[in-house]
Amino acid sequence: MTMISTMLDFRRRPASVANVLLLAGAALSAACGTKDAAAPFEPTGPTGRVRFVNVITDTTRGRVNAILEGVPFGVNLTYATSTPAALPAPNTALYSPIYAGNRTLVLKRTADTNTVVATIAFAVAASQDQTVYAAGGAAASTIANFVTTDDNTLSATQARVRVVHLSPTAGAVDIFVTAPNADLATATPTLANVAVRTASAYLAVPAGTYQVRVVPAGTAAAARAGAVAINVASLALTANTVRTIVAADNNIGGAPLRAFVLIDR
The missing domain is CATH 2.60.40.1120 (Carboxypeptidase-like, regulatory domain)
Incomplete structure (x- = not known):
């Protein structure tokens, strides 16, 4: 003892x-x-x-x-x-x-x-x-x-996810949370004009697998696919969980930009 x-x-x-x-x-x-x-x-x-x-x-x-x-x-x-x-x-x-x-x-x-x-x-x-x-x-x-x-409140039927934007190289961005391989040209930004050093609101989404892509804010629809700066190709979200996606520069600064996912609850 x-x-x-x-x-x-x-x-x-x-x-x-x-x-x-x-x-x-x-x-x-x-x-x-x-x-x-x-x-x-x-x-x-x-x-x-x-x-x-x-x-x-x-x-x-x-x-x-x-x-x-x-x-x-x-x-x-x-x-x-x-x-x-x-x-x-x-x-x-x-x-x-x-x-x-x-x-x-x-x-x-x-x-x-x-x-x-x-x-x-x-x-x-x-x-x-x-x-x-x-x-x-x-x-x-x-x-x-x-x-x-x-806010780590749980939802029995949905997942909750947000983005913390800490990439000064990226500047303000539009963020798309879509089904994998969805066409960005016809998509609406899930989070628009997100400034650096900003935490987004929480998104409540059905359980499933998503793709998260980040482009410079205001990128024309036809140019989005070629302007993706960060790509989380496959993010599996289950109900009754909370996640934070951190958008950041790489470990020595600048591009290539990256993202990592924190388990909140």
């Missing part, structure tokens, strides 16, 4: 340090047969849930360790990696419960942990899911953060 004692010591520290240990504490409690014990692993205040996603386009600064309020939140995170899902089992949840309030996430180079890549201040709201993105950095540019509020 040494590990339990360590966790109890953490709980005696300020909430800002203990916040990211709620999941680990709960797991240890269950593993040691203390699920009926009083208090020590119960949150002592309102919590939200937080996820971090690495979209840093710099090979020198792009592999990072994430430290949330002084506590390790993710290690050796490469481009398009999210945490806490990247943590070793049993801490593989999609989000981590964090005490509500103003929080700070520090990113350090994995290869040189004395080098701070970015410091991200953000506010955690009670009973709310949030994703913190670190993006940019190509050609020694500034690494900026982008924070989204995530």
Whole structure:
């Protein structure tokens, strides 16, 4: 039970340090047969849930360790990696419960942990899911953060999906979510004129397989097929799930552009 004692010591520290240990504490409690014990692993205040996603386009600064309020939140995170899902089992949840309030996430180079890549201040709201993105950095540019509020409400009969646009190279775009190989010349943009650093509204769609294509905003119908900048050729969506598609530059910045899909719920 040494590990339990360590966790109890953490709980005696300020909430800002203990916040990211709620999941680990709960797991240890269950593993040691203390699920009926009083208090020590119960949150002592309102919590939200937080996820971090690495979209840093710099090979020198792009592999990072994430430290949330002084506590390790993710290690050796490469481009398009999210945490806490990247943590070793049993801490593989999609989000981590964090005490509500103003929080700070520090990113350090994995290869040189004395080098701070970015410091991200953000506010955690009670009973709310949030994703913190670190993006940019190509050609020694500034690494900026982008924070989204995530609505992970489930639909029993449909899938819910949205797009987070983080590709500065693409500029404003039109996004088409269609049946595979549908003719873009006769399609209507599902999301029109989506600006960079924007999270779209959620789309509720029937379960099925879709193709997601991105073209520059305002591209003429006849020219769309030849102007596709991002193509998710086959996206299988099932009812009662939530997904986020991230549109981004490649891992060193610029084209070819790419997209990756986050499992939200």
